[in-house]
Structure formats: structure tokens, C-alpha cells
Amino acid sequence: MDVRRILILGGYGNFGKRIAESLALLTGITVTVAGRDAGKARQLCRDLSAKGARALLEEAVVDINDEHFIDELGALSPDLVIHTGGPFQGQDYRVAEACIAVGCHYIDLADDRRFVCDIVALNEQAMQRNLLVVSGASSVPGLSSTVIDSLMDRFSRLDEIDFAIAPGNRAERGDATVRGILSYTGHPFMAFRKGEWVEQYGWMSPRRLHFGDVVGRRWLANVDIPDLELFPERYRPVNTVRFQAGLELPLLHFTMVFMALLAKMGLIRDWSVFTKPIFNGGEFFRGLGTDIGGMQINLSGLGKDHEPQRIRWTLCAENNVGPYIPTLSAIILAKKLIAGTLDATGARPCLGMYTLEEFDVEASPLGIHHQTEREIG
Structure with missing residues (x-):
């Protein structure tokens, strides 16, 4: 029609x-x-x-x-x-x-x-x-799958997908996005790691990743998304699919990590019920950081020549277009x-x-x- x-x-x-x-x-x-x-x-x-x-x-x-x-x-x-x-x-x-x-x-x-x-x-x-x-x-799984599909013909075997999103602190955001993140902060979900389904926790396992000279290094933590379930099947025989995201300001990022720990310990059942004060608190810091965001997809496996190969795709969004x-x-x-x-x-x-x-x-x-x-x- x-x-x-x-x-x-x-x-x-x-x-x-x-x-x-x-x-x-x-x-x-x-x-x-x-x-x-x-x-x-x-x-x-x-x-x-x-x-x-x-x-x-x-x-x-x-x-x-x-x-x-x-x-x-x-x-x-x-x-x-x-x-x-x-x-x-x-x-x-x-x-x-x-x-x-x-x-x-x-x-x-x-x-x-x-x-x-x-x-x-x-x-x-x-x-x-x-x-x-x-x-x-x-962004996921729409863009992430499009990027990986575009790179698949460079591999004879894909072993690992490791990708991340890092928005700028000044980027406009809505409380619905915050509520969604808070709903699984500190809660367990399954991810495919080294050929097995293992349990990990939302907004935990922090690490730093370099997104290029413009974005720089950003802190990341576990985030539950559809790709973690869809990609092991779509890109078989991949044996690891990992996704993380993070907040640009370390203070806010590690506040979330601490909140996740409290939820994991059972001291807080659901952080999303506090979305409004948490969102308002985050807005207090909106003048700090940058409006620059990034996305990175790292693929590892064997190239067409059957030699080990790693491909890194990095996206950069400046001027608050993230x-x-x-x-x-x-x-x-x-x-x-x-x-x-x-x-x-x-x-x-x-x-x-x-x-x-x-x-x-x-x-x-x-x-x-x-x-x-x-x-x-």
C-alpha cells in the first residue's frame, strides 16, 4: 500500500x-x-x-x-x-x-x-x-547489525563482537531513557561469553575504552540490550557478544556503578521508581563534560586468509547531534x-x-x- x-x-x-x-x-x-x-x-x-x-x-x-x-x-x-x-x-x-x-x-x-x-x-x-x-x-540492534553485516565479508570466521556506546554528558536526553536504564541497574541478565550463556549484572563490570582522539577515553559498564540475545544466533559461530555503555562524567558513572551494587545486594529492588529525582539530579551536571558522543564496534576472528584479524568501527557525533x-x-x-x-x-x-x-x-x-x-x- x-x-x-x-x-x-x-x-x-x-x-x-x-x-x-x-x-x-x-x-x-x-x-x-x-x-x-x-x-x-x-x-x-x-x-x-x-x-x-x-x-x-x-x-x-x-x-x-x-x-x-x-x-x-x-x-x-x-x-x-x-x-x-x-x-x-x-x-x-x-x-x-x-x-x-x-x-x-x-x-x-x-x-x-x-x-x-x-x-x-x-x-x-x-x-x-x-x-x-x-x-x-x-542504535541497537538497527545500526549495530547494519555495521556488522557490512563487515562480515572480511571474515572467514567471526569469533567475538565487543561494542559500546558513549554519549556526551551535554547531549539532550529524556527521562524515558533514564527510566529504562534504571530498570535493570544491578539486575542480572544473560550474555554469551566464550561459547556459554553466563550471568552478568546491569551497570557493573566498569572498564575504560578509547573511542578515538575526538571522543577520547570513556568509562563503560554492562547494559542489557536485544543484541546480546540476537547476535549469537545471527552471527554464528561467534562465541562472545559483549555490550557496554557509559556516562561521560566519572562521578555520575561510578554513582551508577554503586547504585548497581546496592541493587545486586538486594538493598534496592528497583531504581526506576526514583527516575524523576535521579533524572533531575543528572540535569544539575548538564553544563559539564561535552556534547560529543561515540559508538564503537570491535570484531575479532579470522580474515579471508585465515589469519587472526581485528576490525574496529568507530562513530563520532559532535555538536550535540548524538x-x-x-x-x-x-x-x-x-x-x-x-x-x-x-x-x-x-x-x-x-x-x-x-x-x-x-x-x-x-x-x-x-x-x-x-x-x-x-x-x-
């Missing part, structure tokens, strides 16, 4: 507004900025119009938790819904199921492991309606649907659904750049 009406849930939020900003530059479509606050949705539409939007812009009041949500969605008649309303930890599939029921495609920016991995439960329903349902169209990165996967997929160049159907995690060249088309104008380095032996 033609995709001409795009509804962005959480459309004026940290990620939603960036997706709306990009899609608003297209002609021949309608972009509906939706959320619970009509005033914020209306103001974003005005702001985008003032910046030269070419799309028709509309605002809508939509609450995904309302008992009449499916009726509200049907009345808006979208061809595509982009769900940015996190945190996705603890959410069910009511939005995706509603999209299938009203007959529209669905994309979300979820980073919750269970939410993204289990979206395949909706595959049969989506296939029956000839619809595409995609979860995890974000928060755009989690939105680019969804933007790319939306534009492909609008252009009619994406004919996939069914429900799936966002794995290898676009190319690194397609990523560069969106990332390069923002000043986001990356490089690849290779070590042999």
Missing part, C-alpha cells in the same frame, strides 16, 4: 521530534505529531512549518494507555505508525497489535531485550494483513516505505534492514562520521 500518512507517537519527545523534523522535509505526505499534550504537538508543528516543512503537518492527542486507543488510531487512518513512547521495559504489544488491527505498518525505537526479541510473536498476524512490524529500529543517532534507523525505514522500496512484511527485530550507505545518506549531513580500522595478526 502507499504510505502517505505517518503518525509519530511521542512525536514531540526527545526522539520523536527529530523523526518529525526529518520526515517533514518530504513532499506528498502527512506527518501527524501525536502525544498526550496537544499544546506541545501543536507547537512542534508550528516550529517545523517555520523551518520550511514540505509535508502537511497535523497534531493529535493520543494516549496509548487509553481504553479507546484503537478507535483513536483508526480514526486517524495512518499508513505507518512510528512508536517512540518509551520506556519499552514492561510495555506490551498493544500499539503494534492496534496497528495490525487498523491495517498500518509499525516501527518502534525499543531497546528493551524482551520487547524487541519477542516481537516475532506478531509475525503471523502481520503476514496475514501484509504489514511490516519492526521493533528495535534504533541524540539523532537512535532515530536514524526508523527514519531510513520510514523513507523506504514511503518510496515503495521496502516490501518486507511480517514482524521482526530490526536486523540488517538497510545498508551502511543508506545510513550515511542520513548521518553525513548531520556531521556524524565513522571510520574503520583493521589489525592483522
Whole structure:
């Protein structure tokens, strides 16, 4: 079907507004900025119009938790819904199921492991309606899988995937992201290490990693993401998949590590109930650090010549453009649907659904750049 009406849930939020900003530059479509606050949705539409939007812009009041949500969605008649309303930890599939029921495609920016991995439960329903349902169209696993796919032809055997994300402290962030992180801080989750599934704890095992001269060295800690479960199967026979993320300011980073220790000891059950004061406390330090963020993917194995090989892919985002990165996967997929160049159907995690060249088309104008380095032996 033609995709001409795009509804962005959480459309004026940290990620939603960036997706709306990009899609608003297209002609021949309608972009509906939706959320619970009509005033914020209306103001974003005005702001985008003032910046030269070419799309028709509309605002809508939509609450995904309302008992009449499916009726509200049907009345808006979208061809595509982009769900940015996190945190996705603890959410069910009511939005995706509603999209299938009203007959529209669905994309979300979820980073919750269970939410993204289990979206395949909706595959049969989506296939029956000839619809595409995609979860995890974000930095992980959307971008991370695209990068690894682009490098796989350099390996005869891939043994280890070790990657990390390090946002700048001054980068804009939303409380939903903070709430999601806090939900597993100090809690156990499974990761694939040296061919076995082992238990590790959220926001523990700190280490420092160098992200290049611009970003520098950043502290990292364990973070639970869908890739930890998806990649051992996708990139078999890889025997280790490791992911970490961190806060730029060591004081804040090790405060989180200490909080994780308290949760592991059972002294705090769930840090996410304190999201508001923790978020506000973090905002007190927003003037410190930088607005420079980085992402690094390290792959180890055997090259085509069967000699040991390591490839390091590093991305750098300066000038506070880091928060755009989690939105680019969804933007790319939306534009492909609008252009009619994406004919996939069914429900799936966002794995290898676009190319690194397609990523560069969106990332390069923002000043986001990356490089690849290779070590042999």
C-alpha cells in the first residue's frame, strides 16, 4: 500500500521530534505529531512549518494507555505508525497489535531485550494483513547489525563482537531513557561469553575504552540490550557478544556503578521508581563534560586468509547531534516505505534492514562520521 500518512507517537519527545523534523522535509505526505499534550504537538508543528516543512503537518492527542486507543488510531487512518513512547521495559504489544488491527505498518525505537526479541510473536498476524512490524529500529540492534553485516565479508570466521556506546554528558536526553536504564541497574541478565550463556549484572563490570582522539577515553559498564540475545544466533559461530555503555562524567558513572551494587545486594529492588529525582539530579551536571558522543564496534576472528584479524568501527557525533543517532534507523525505514522500496512484511527485530550507505545518506549531513580500522595478526 502507499504510505502517505505517518503518525509519530511521542512525536514531540526527545526522539520523536527529530523523526518529525526529518520526515517533514518530504513532499506528498502527512506527518501527524501525536502525544498526550496537544499544546506541545501543536507547537512542534508550528516550529517545523517555520523551518520550511514540505509535508502537511497535523497534531493529535493520543494516549496509548487509553481504553479507546484503537478507535483513536483508526480514526486517524495512518499508513505507518512510528512508536517512540518509551520506556519499552514492561510495555506490551498493544500499539503494534492496534496497528495490525487498523491495517498500518509499525516501527518502534525499543531497546528493551524482551520487547524487541519477542516481537516475532506478531509475525503471523502481520503476514496475514501484509504489514511490516519492526521493533528495535534504533542504535541497537538497527545500526549495530547494519555495521556488522557490512563487515562480515572480511571474515572467514567471526569469533567475538565487543561494542559500546558513549554519549556526551551535554547531549539532550529524556527521562524515558533514564527510566529504562534504571530498570535493570544491578539486575542480572544473560550474555554469551566464550561459547556459554553466563550471568552478568546491569551497570557493573566498569572498564575504560578509547573511542578515538575526538571522543577520547570513556568509562563503560554492562547494559542489557536485544543484541546480546540476537547476535549469537545471527552471527554464528561467534562465541562472545559483549555490550557496554557509559556516562561521560566519572562521578555520575561510578554513582551508577554503586547504585548497581546496592541493587545486586538486594538493598534496592528497583531504581526506576526514583527516575524523576535521579533524572533531575543528572540535569544539575548538564553544563559539564561535552556534547560529543561515540559508538564503537570491535570484531575479532579470522580474515579471508585465515589469519587472526581485528576490525574496529568507530562513530563520532559532535555538536550535540548524538541524540539523532537512535532515530536514524526508523527514519531510513520510514523513507523506504514511503518510496515503495521496502516490501518486507511480517514482524521482526530490526536486523540488517538497510545498508551502511543508506545510513550515511542520513548521518553525513548531520556531521556524524565513522571510520574503520583493521589489525592483522
